[in-house]
Structure formats: C-alpha cells, structure tokens
Amino acid sequence: MTRAIPRVLSIAGTDPTGGAGIQADLKSIAANGGYGMAVVTALVAQNTQGVRSVHTPPAAFLREQLEAVSDDVAIDAVKIGMLGDVATIEVVGEWLGRVRPRVVVLDPVMVATSGDRLLVPEAEQALRELLPSAGLITPNVPELAVLADEEPARDWDAVVAQALAVSRGWGVAVLAKGGHLDGDLVHDALVDAAADVPVRALVAPRVDTTATHGTGCSLSSAVATWQASEDDWFVSVDRSKQWLTESLRHGAALRVGEGHGPVSHFAGLWSRGGVRTDVTGEWWERIAEVRAGTDADPFLTGLAAGTLPRGAFTEYLAQDAEYLHGYAEVLSAASALAADAAERAFWSKGAAECLEEELRLHESWTGGGRVEVSPTCEAYVTHLRSSVEAGYAEGVAAVLPCYWMYADIGLRLAAAATDEHPYRDWLVTYGDPSFAEAAAHARAIVERVARDADPATRERMWQAFRTSAQHERAFFAAPLTP
Numbered sequence: 001m002t003r004a005i006p007r008v009l010s011i012a013g014t015d016p017t018g019g020a021g022i023q024a025d026l027k028s029i030a031a032n033g034g035y036g037m038a039v040v041t042a043l044v045a046q047n048t049q050g051v052r053s054v055h056t057p058p059a060a061f062l063r064e065q066l067e068a069v070s071d072d073v074a075i076d077a078v079k080i081g082m083l084g085d086v087a088t089i090e091v092v093g094e095w096l097g098r099v100r101p102r103v104v105v106l107d108p109v110m111v112a113t114s115g116d117r118l119l120v121p122e123a124e125q126a127l128r129e130l131l132p133s134a135g136l137i138t139p140n141v142p143e144l145a146v147l148a149d150e151e152p153a154r155d156w157d158a159v160v161a162q163a164l165a166v167s168r169g170w171g172v173a174v175l176a177k178g179g180h181l182d183g184d185l186v187h188d189a190l191v192d193a194a195a196d197v198p199v200r201a202l203v204a205p206r207v208d209t210t211a212t213h214g215t216g217c218s219l220s221s222a223v224a225t226w227q228a229s230e231d232d233w234f235v236s237v238d239r240s241k242q243w244l245t246e247s248l249r250h251g252a253a254l255r256v257g258e259g260h261g262p263v264s265h266f267a268g269l270w271s272r273g274g275v276r277t278d279v280t281g282e283w284w285e286r287i288a289e290v291r292a293g294t295d296a297d298p299f300l301t302g303l304a305a306g307t308l309p310r311g312a313f314t315e316y317l318a319q320d321a322e323y324l325h326g327y328a329e330v331l332s333a334a335s336a337l338a339a340d341a342a343e344r345a346f347w348s349k350g351a352a353e354c355l356e357e358e359l360r361l362h363e364s365w366t367g368g369g370r371v372e373v374s375p376t377c378e379a380y381v382t383h384l385r386s387s388v389e390a391g392y393a394e395g396v397a398a399v400l401p402c403y404w405m406y407a408d409i410g411l412r413l414a415a416a417a418t419d420e421h422p423y424r425d426w427l428v429t430y431g432d433p434s435f436a437e438a439a440a441h442a443r444a445i446v447e448r449v450a451r452d453a454d455p456a457t458r459e460r461m462w463q464a465f466r467t468s469a470q471h472e473r474a475f476f477a478a479p480l481t482p
C-alpha cells in the first residue's frame with residue numbers, strides 16, 4: 001500500500017538565502033516525505049550573516065492567505081515559525097481556533113542565530129498565550145527562557161527544568177533543544193508534564209560545523225511532517241533528528257554564504273541516489289586544488305610559453321607513450337567489463353585511439369623507441385590497473401581524470417599554439433574538439449555509473465578518481481623534478 005503523502009502547511013517568515021524560514025521548511029517537509037505548502041507571515045531581508053530588515057504584510061492579507069489554503073486543501077499538519085508581532089499572532093491564533101488542524105508544531109522563533117530579533121519584545125506574552133494551540137513547541141535555549149520568564153539555562157538539567165515548567169504552565173508538550181549548549185553530544189528532550197514519562201531524552205553526536213542556520217525551522221517542519229503519519233511525538237522527533245544530523249553533516253559542502261550556512265536538506269536522499277545530482281561535477285570541484293596546482297606547474301607554464309627545454313618535453317612524451325600502453329590496456333579491460341554495448345564500444349574505441357593516433361604523434365617526437373618506465377608512470381598505471389581490477393565502476397572513475405584534465409588543460413594550451421610555437425603539433429592535438437567530446441562522453445558514462453552505484457561503491461569511485469587526478473599532476477611535474 002502506498003503511504004499517503006501528508007499535506008503540511010508552514011506558516012512562517014522568509015529567508016531569501018533558503019536556509020531558514022519558509023524556504024527551509026518546504027525543503028524539510030519534502031525531504032521527510034511530505035507535500036509542503038506555505039503562508040508568509042513576514043518578508044525578511046536576511047542572509048547567512050544576519051537580518052537586514054523585515055516587512056510584515058497587512059494582517060488582513062495574512063488571513064486571506066490562510067483561508068485560501070484551508071478553504072481548498074485538507075491540511076494534515078501545520079508548522080508555525082516566525083510570527084513577528086501581536087497582530088500576526090492574533091490572526092494565526094484565530095485561524096487555528098477555527099480550522100483546528102490535527103497536528104500543530106509551533107517553533108517560537110524570537111531571535112536568529114545572528115542575534116537579530118524576529119519577534120518584537122511586546123509580542124512575547126501574546127506568543128506565550130498561543131502555546132496551548134499547539135501539540136508541540138520547539139524552543140531553543142534562549143526562547144525557552146523567555147517562555148519560562150527566566151534567565152537562559154546554562155546546563156542541560158536547567159533546560160529540562162524550564163521545559164517542564166513551561167509544559168506544566170501552558171499545557172503543551174515541549175521539545176527542549178540543546179544546540180546552544182557545549183559538548184561533544186547534543187541533548188534534546190521531549191518534555192510533557194502530563195505524560196506518564198514526562199522527560200524522554202534524545203542524544204546525538206554534535207556535528208562540528210558552522211552550517212547551523214535554520215536548524216530549528218528545519219527540525220520543527222520535519223517533526224510536523226512525521227507526526228501527520230506517525231501520531232507519536234517521540235517517534236516523529238527521533239526520525240527528524242536522524243535526518244537533521246545527516247543534513248547537518250553535509251551542510252558545509254553546499255558552500256552557501258559567508259556566515260552560518262544552511263543544512264543540506266536533501267543530502268541523505270542524494271547520497272542514496274533518490275534524487276539526481278551531478279556526482280562528477282562535485283568530484284571536479286573537490287579536485288580544484290589539484291587542478292590549480294597542475295595549471296601552475298612549471299612544465300605546463302613552460303610548455304604554453306614555448307620555453308620548456310626540449311629534453312624535458314621529449315622525456316615527458318616518452319613516458320606518456322609508456323603510459324598510453326598501460327592506459328589502453330585499462331580501457332580495454334573497462335570495455336570488457338561494460339554491461340552496456342555503447343559503453344563497451346566507447347572504451348574500446350578509446351583504447352584503439354590511444355595506441356594508434358596518440359602513439360603515432362609521440363613517435364614523431366621520440367623516434368618511437370621504448371624507454372624505462374619512470375616510477376611516476378609506473379605508479380599511475382598500477383593505480384589504474386588495480387582500479388579496473390576492483391570493478392567497472394572504480395575502473396571508469398580512475399580513467400576519467402586523464403580524459404577530463406587533458407581536455408581541460410588542452411583548451412588552454414591550444415590557445416597558445418601560434419604558428420611558430422615549438423610544440424604546436426602537440427598543443428593542437430589536445431585542443432582538438434574531438435578530444436573534448438570524448439572527455440564529455442567519458443564523463444557522462446561515469447556520471448551514470450556513479451548515480452546507479454550504492455554509496456560505498458560511489459565512495460570508492462571518488463577515491464579512484466581523486467588518486468588519478470593526483471597522478472596526473474605528478475606526471476606533468478616529473479620531467480622538471482630533479
């Protein structure tokens with residue numbers, strides 16, 4: 001039986017950088033299996049570094065938005081975030097009283113990570129009075145202190161004590177969150193003074209990251225989504241926490257903003273292949289340092305300038321010819337392993353081209369004689385062989401940097417190929433569009449394989465790719481390395 005997709009409404013403010021507020025809520029709802037809807041309470045000009053200004057739409061327009069949704073859609077759960085001022089709180093409170101959604105999670109947003117206020121101080125009491133309209137509230141340490149009308153707690157026991165007081169005082173379950181405290185573990189607890197077990201702890205490893213913008217928004221939306229189907233706050237919080245911890249781990253990789261970046265809401269889905277992503281593009285970014293180092297290598301800068309000593313160039317070509325023997329062998333092995341006929345043909349054609357066309361060019365420079373294989377060349381070919389012996393996925397990932405880095409470097413070198421350039425023939429060959437096409441084709445195959453692979457295989461593919469990129473760099477550097 002197909003699980004019904006819960007229809008979850010976020011009532012919150014905006015974050016144009018997508019890490020917090022409604023934008024984060026919609027991602028979180030989707031990542032946790034819900035259909036997200038959104039009513040905007042405030043337009044917030046903010047980014048990962050802070051809040052610049054807040055524009056609050058008229059209360060009547062907020063009411064219209066709420067009614068537009070509830071007049072048409074059966075709402076399975078509601079998450080409430082930034083409410084901003086008293087008028088906003090009153091409209092939402094009145095709507096909740098009328099519509100009575102089955103699941104209501106209220107994140108009592110008051111202050112952003114940056115320290116900027118998102119709730120005017122005179123609205124704090126109105127927000128307290130809204131608490132009983134929710135099934136669960138999710139304050140962080142400073143927000144819990146405001147609700148409890150006390151100073152912010154300094155340790156976890158004090159947090160739980162405040163949560164119990166708020167739960168008892170306002171008749172609502174509280175998810176007390178310990179993100180703002182220190183320690184290798186983060187403590188959260190589901191606190192319900194009216195329950196048989198009033199305090200149920202959840203402990204998770206603290207992720208060492210600054211990408212924590214919008215964690216509260218994301219968590220509360222996830223909990224609302226799970227609660228619509230699970231009908232058990234502890235289970236819903238537990239599932240949401242698993243998801244959030246994984247998303248926190250991958251937030252920094254998004255490289256969004258200079259301040260506190262967002263969590264990566266779909267990281268788990270992407271890594272499990274549930275959603276298409278540019279795997280090889282990400283690998284290419286991750287070897288940026290290796291590529292920059294290769295570009296700056298004296299061998300390549302000298303080659304482009306035409307100042308590279310001829311001895312160094314012929315030494316490079318002699319080793320390249322040896323390398324191409326091994327490379328062709330590995331391409332043939334990849335061809336033999338390919339399940340797809342088109343992929344088989346591609347690798348096989350690549351092997352033949354290596355042996356025929358490129359060796360012919362090298363022969364014109366080196367006289368075609370075989371030389372002793374250098375340790376650098378030997379190490380690279382050994383890596384390629386062991387990669388393809390490990391399997392098709394690892395093998396094709398390992399051969400990709402040769403295609404891709406050469407095509408990339410070749411475009412820049414070709415631009416330097418003036419009529420008088422001493423290495424013109426060589427530069428023109430690697431700037432040939434057919435070489436770029438072959439590189440793009442190889443990349444497309446590896447992308448397909450990576451997307452279909454399980455996470456462990458994909459990780460091994462990345463390792464094979466990265467190691468080959470490092471060998472590429474060493475290969476260029478070798479002729480001028482004493």
Ligand SMILES: Nc1ncnc2c1ncn2[C@@H]1O[C@H](COP(=O)(O)OP(=O)(O)O)[C@@H](O)[C@H]1O
Pocket residue numbers: 139140141177178179180186187188204205206207208209212214215216217219241244245248
């Ligand atoms: N560095 C971290 N590692 C793991 N979990 C974290 C981290 N920071 C926050 N969390 C979790 O994110 C959720 C929200 O955290 P918190 O910072 O307390 O609230 P808010 O984001 O509302 O300020 C909580 O479940 C908390 O445990």
Ligand SMILES: Cc1ncc(COP(=O)(O)OP(=O)(O)O)c(N)n1
Pocket residue numbers: 012013014015020021022044046081082109111112113114118212213214215216217218
């Ligand atoms: C529009 C909007 N709503 C809420 C917040 C605060 O988000 P939160 O999840 O508490 O995360 P932090 O940014 O405080 O970690 C916001 N910034 N904007």
